[in-house]
Amino acid sequence: MSYNPNAAKSIFLQALDLASAAERTTFVQQSCAGQPELQARVELLLKTALAPDSLLDSPLVELDASQMADAAPFVSMDFLEPSDVAGSLGRLGGYTILDVIGRGGMGIVLRAMDTKLNRVVAIKVLAPEFAGNPQARRRFLREAQAAAAVSHDHVVTIFAVGDNEKLPYLVMECIVGQSLQQKIDKQGALGLTEILRIGMQIAAGLSAAHKQGLVHRDIKPANILLENGVERVKITDFGLARSIDDVGITVSGQIAGTPQYMSPEQAMGQPVDQRSDLFSLGSVLYTLCTGRPAFGGDSAIAVLRRVCDDHPRPITELNTEIPDWLVTIVDRLMAKRPEDRLQTANEVHELLQQWLAHCQQPASAPRPMLLAPIGIPTLSEPPPATPTPRRNRIRVWLAVTGLLIVTLPILMSSWFQLWSNNMAGLSFESPDGSTAVEIVGSSGVVARQTGWGRVIVPPGHYGLRVEPKPNLRVHEIHLERRSMWPWRSTTVKLTSAPQAFPVSAGERWGIWVTFEKSDVSLGPEVNEAKSDVAGSQSTLLENEPGPELSDQARKQQEDCARQFNLPVSETNSIGMKLTLIPPGKFLMGSSDAERATLAKELEQASEYDRFVAQSSAPQHPVELTQPFYIGQHEVTVAQFQTFVSATNYQTSAERAESARFTWKKFIPESGAETRPVCGISWMDAIAFCEWLSESESTEAVKRHYDLPTEAQWEYACRGGQRAAWHFGDLSVNLSEYGFVGLQTPMPLHVGQRRPNAFGLYDMHGNVSEWCRDWHNVQFYAVSPLQDPVFDADPKDARSGRVVRGGSWNGAAWWSRSATRGYDSPTLPVFSAGFRVVRTVPDAASVEATK
Amino acid sequence: MNDVTQILHAIHRGDRHAAGELLPLIYDELRKLAARKLASESPRQTLQATALVHEAYVRLVSGSEPQDWDGRGHFFAAAAEAMRRILIESARRKLRLKHGGEFDRIELTSNIVDATDDPERLLELDTALTKLAAEDATAAEVVKLHFFTGMSLDEVGAVLGMSRATAYRQWSYARSWLKCEIEGNS
Known part of the structure; x- marks a missing residue:
């Protein structure tokens, strides 16, 4: 290609806007002067643009439901090389891929033909989405090696381990049949002989793997295959099996595996040994006896908790045909403590084999010894003495x-x-x-x-x-x-x-x-504080922001300004307007009533949302003892630009290779300077505050800029208003005061909507605003009543710094005065910006007045 | 937080692997939706791709959306990719049948109304689209959304955060580009 495709595109698009063919021809000739290839390309594009096309002009909007439903489970086949064999999906190493059998947790399973040996094999390929993850890749290869070491009738044989540069894969025996899970889904509980036959074979397979030092870690019906005809059991998917010597990963405490069949020690992230598989085997047997898993639950966490703490419903309640001796065997396998279980897979295998023989030929095979049941400690019975020697x-x-x-x-x-x-x-x-x-x-x-x-x-x-x-x-x-x-x-x-x-x-x-x-009754001291706050603002509790609210707020600001001899508002060195916020009391957080309404609204919402909504409780009285200045507007692109020009600062997003946007994205657009800066991390916002403090400080007067504490932010936002938003409880009025729920790709210019009682703009919506505090769900319950801030490192990687006020592209409830979102402090949050506070009086003046 | 919402968060937070996890979930959801429709209503019914994608969106995301991130674009982009794959897979299967490449001859009626009656052309288009994506990702994205999910260019613009006019211009260019590519090869 000897022309620049971008140039072709640009000329083509401009030409398309011209009305007549003659104009277009002239324009293209002028634009492509001296570049015949470019001109030919643009002319071809233009000619094509005007020609109809049966395929492109009728988008594929309708399709057949049956065809959709029959589509293969999702598989990306990009890693396959093309194949000449008709009907094949492609080629992988020496194998011709026939079709997709399934998709597991970490890999895709393909049916393939080994062209050299002319046999059908199954190939498990590490799912492409994990290929870039070195840990997943290592784990997959380790799995392959571990599984290849086991050779047994009841374990799926591994033929080869391959690595085609892009993706590692594992070639194994192709079992024609169904999984035990599929069988249970169809049949429900199985008959006694079948349970024993299947259980015995699983135990035999496990015993072989255990002798190699392997723990399967993921024994479940879906991983037990039943060969067609003979129904021979084959254990597959050593997907999580690791050599038990490999402490490295065990220590990381990651829980891996299917919770329903997991052992308690696995569920608790403790190290596991072979006895963990025996618990899972017990769980599988339970399912075979009853047709349902021992531990159900709405979520993985609920299941895990049940695995650790609960005893499943007695088998005999669900299936009266299961004999007591088998119930005891299952109970012994499912003992919470490994030492209470049967200790080896071999033991289980022999036991089940003896019982099977006895059931089939009671006359010739002796009845095996009965197992002693384990005592299940409950609150009403004394716990058994620990049996460990x-x-x-x-x-x-x-x-x-x-x-x-x-x-x-x-x-x-x-x-x-x-x-x-x-x-x-x-x-x-x-x-x-x-x-x-x-x-x-x-x-x-x-x-x-x-x-x-x-x-x-x-x-x-x-x-x-x-x-x-x-x-x-x-x-x-x-x-x-x-x-x-x-x-x-x-x-x-x-x-x-x-x-x-x-x-x-x-x-x-x-x-x-x-x-x-709880709101039933408040303790005396809380009551007092609450009534105090309520008393001083009793006129301000209306749903609509009456003019009294603004009058009162303005009066407080003016009183405060007089008392401290400060202006109500001022403009700082970078043209930022700051407004004085007087000290005062308010009720912080959302009321039970507000949260009840919100809970209904958020019934279907994500856990994170509900957590955030819930974290604004309990509502509690807070007093801010010092006045402070706060930005009338969110920090703008122009102000941030001043900071960057002065310091050559690089934001977190700019330092990260993978960031999709940086604050600079909006710069080329004219008039962008008055948009709030966004796409910045908490660290970036802090760096800005530090620079501004330093640049405005002199020997005599130290100025301190910072992010507002959560309490400062909420107090300044409410302006005396106790309702959900600073203008009241009716979200329909939100559009008058802020931007939320918009689909624009960027925030809007600051100060376009009505201010709150203190004269602050965009407290609700536009960009969400970083605050000083760490987010902590317990903080409100224990927070100090004066000038609270939670700034101590919570040492909790999941926590983050508070983000307030919601954003232009967010839901309305996020913009409520009390909603406390959070994000990691180093994360450039697309929709987050900030506004600053400045402490008053300035540090030096405090010294002077002393 | 459900899987999809969580992944959308992760993508938003710059996790490069997350996008790969989104696609299979949406793909499988689309299949499930189709299967459910099939079970509850008359067989061989046709489905509106747009309606299907929107339903998947409502089921997988909307309860917890919109919040502090721009998840819609990622979702619909992945949904368009999923639809593309389903359609292409179906075209391939058809082509294989046509060439007698499969032992069991399954009776297939017209699977996709109109366009994929010519599966070869659709596959050519897809090959061309892959090339376009390498040269001009934005234009290719517009094609995927508009062509494979049947979204209007207005909607495409909203999803990708561009004006209708821009979406229309991208589409015009992509359309010409693809047509040149296909016709140049044949």
Whole structure:
């Protein structure tokens, strides 16, 4: 190609706008002067543009439903090379791909012909979307190697492991038949003989894998294949199997696998061994007996919790035909503690084989020994003594302590004491000093404590009882379980007190209860504060922003200005208008009524949305003791440009290779300077504040700019208004005061809509605004009543810095005065900008007045 | 947060791998929707691609949308890609049957009304589109949305954040480009 396609496009588009053919011809000739190839191209494009086209001019808007529904499950076939064989999808290495069998968690399974050996094989290819991820790739190859090491009748054979540069793949035996899952879906519960036959074969396959040091980790009906005709069991998809020596990944604590069949130790992210597979096998047997999985639930988390804490419904309640001895076998496999289970797959295999023989030929095959059932500890029964032989434990401990005694004497000794005395430690805390938390054991209350407490208990099941005062209710209960060796910490968050949780020897548990205020009645001090706020603003609670609101706000601003001898508004060195906000009290957060309305609106919303909506509770009185200046507008592109020109600052987005946009995106457009800057991270906003503080400070007067705290932002936004928005509760009026829910690709110029009572613009919508605080869902329950800010690093990677006010492209509810969104501080958020606050009086003047 | 919403967030946050995860989910949802329609209504009915894509959007995203990010564009772009694949796959299958490449001859009536009665031409178009995407990604994106999901150019503009006029101009250019490419090859 000897012309520039972009030039061709541009000339073509300009020519298209011209009305007559003659004009177009002249224009093209002029534009392409001296470039005959370009001219020919543009002329061809123009000629083609005018010619009709049967295909292109009738977009494919209608299609046959059956054809759609029959389309193969999604597979990207870009990695295949073309093949000459008719009907083939393509070629991969020496294999001709015939069709797609399925798509699993990490890979695609293809049916293929091995052209050399002329046999049909199945090829599992790492899904292309994972190919770029080195960890996934490594894991896939490790899976392949691990699985290839096992050769057994009941394990799918691996023929080869390949890597076609783009994607690694694994060639294996092609099983013609169905999966156990498909069989259960069709048939429901199976007959006794069939259950035993299938269970026995799974156990045999597992036993072979376990001898190679492998744990399958994902035993479930979908991974058990049944060969057509003979119905021989083949275990497939060692998708998550890893050598148990490979501590590297185990330690990362990532939960992988299907929760319904997962063992409790796997669910808790603890290291697993072969006995984890035996739990899953038990779960599969349970499903075969009853036709349904042992642990159901609405979400993965709910299932995980049930796997850890619940006992499934007794099999005999669901299927009376299952004999007691089989129920006991399943129970023993599904024991919560690995040491209570049957210990090896071989043992299970032999047991099931004996029972099968006995069932088929009761006369010749003797009845196998019955297993002892395990006691299921409940609150009404004493927990069983731990069956682990004591001697073994001490031997291990001697070895371990030998190493650790030098480095960790204090830490270890308390744990060691717990452990060696076969005890566990529970510490618990409720921030409300007058509400007691009770730990209930099998024989009644073992501890009752207000504030912080600790108790040493024997292992067993314990429950929690919390009876908060009438004005409080339980907000959340964190149960953190810590074991020392191997060191592990898992936390579960609950919204009501747990009936029973299992505590093992040597563990320490941290229990943290938080409360929220219920509106039934408020405690005396809260009541006082609330009535105080309400009293001073009783005229301002109307739904519509009456002129009184603005009058009152203006009066407060003027009083404050006089008192501190400051202007109500001023323009700073970069042309930014700042408005004085007087000190005062307000109710921060959303009322129960507001949240109830919102909850209904957000019933179908995402978890994140509901979490954000819920995090604006409880509503609580806050006093800001100092006046401050706040930007009348969001920081504009022009102001940000001044900062960048002065410092050559590069924003997070500009430093990141992958960012799709930077704040500069809007610069070439004329008039962009008065759009709010957006696409910047919290760090960028802070850098701006630091620069501005420095550039306006002198020896004599130090000026301090910052992001507003959440409390400052909400107070300034409300302007005395307690309704959902600063103008009232009716979202239909939102368009008068802010931009939300628009589909424009960028925010609008600042100050286009009506201001709030304090004279601030775009508090609702346009760009969402970064605040100083970290987002913390508990903060409101414990927040100080004066000048609150949550700035301490929460050490929680999932948390982020608060973003307020919603955005032009966001939903209306996001722009409410109380809504607290959040994002990672280093993340350039497309729709986020900021406004600044300046503290008053300036630092130096404070010194001077002293 | 459901999968799709979560992925849209991740894409928005610059996660390069996330886009790849979106496509299969939408693809499979489109298939499921078609299957459900088939089960509940008369067989062999025709579906409006646009309606189908919008229904998928409502089911997968809209409960939790719109919020602090521009998820619509990503969603519809992926949906258009999914529709493209379904249509192309169907055209390939048809072509294979035509050439007698499959053992079981499945009776297929006109699967896609009008255009894919000429599956060869559709496959040519798709090849050309792949080339266009390499040279001019925006124009190719407009084609995918307009041609494969049947969205109007107004809607395409809204989804891609461009004015109707711009969407129309991109389409005109892409249309000529593709036509030149196809006709130049044949």
